[in-house]
Amino acid sequence: MRDNIHPNYRTVxxxxxxxxxxxxxxxxxxxxxxxxxxxxxxxYMSLDVSSASHSFYTGEQRIHDGEGRVAQFKRRFKLSSK
Structure with a gap:
């Protein structure tokens, strides 16, 4: 095995x-x-999201309403769908 080609593996x-x-x-x-x-x-390495804060792992998932972007646009400008 060659020397000095492997990354430094350590506890972080x-x-x-x-x-x-x-x-x-x-x-x-x-x-x-x-x-x-x-x-x-x-x-030390800082993280924005991990399993401790991600909504999937914490069970705090948000439920989105059923209305999509196109439906919101049509409702806002009162366009009828054909």
């Missing part, structure tokens, strides 16, 4: 900023930021 602290939850996961992601968790310094 991923932070879901929406719900302020941290995940310690092995990763090859490159980052210059660090964070101290439980007395250990880890590379």
């Amino acid at each position: 602290a991923f932070h879901d900023t929406r719900v302020d939850q941290y995940f310690l996961i092995g990763s090859t992601v490159e980052t210059n930021k660090t964070v101290v968790r439980d007395g250990v310094e880890y590379p």
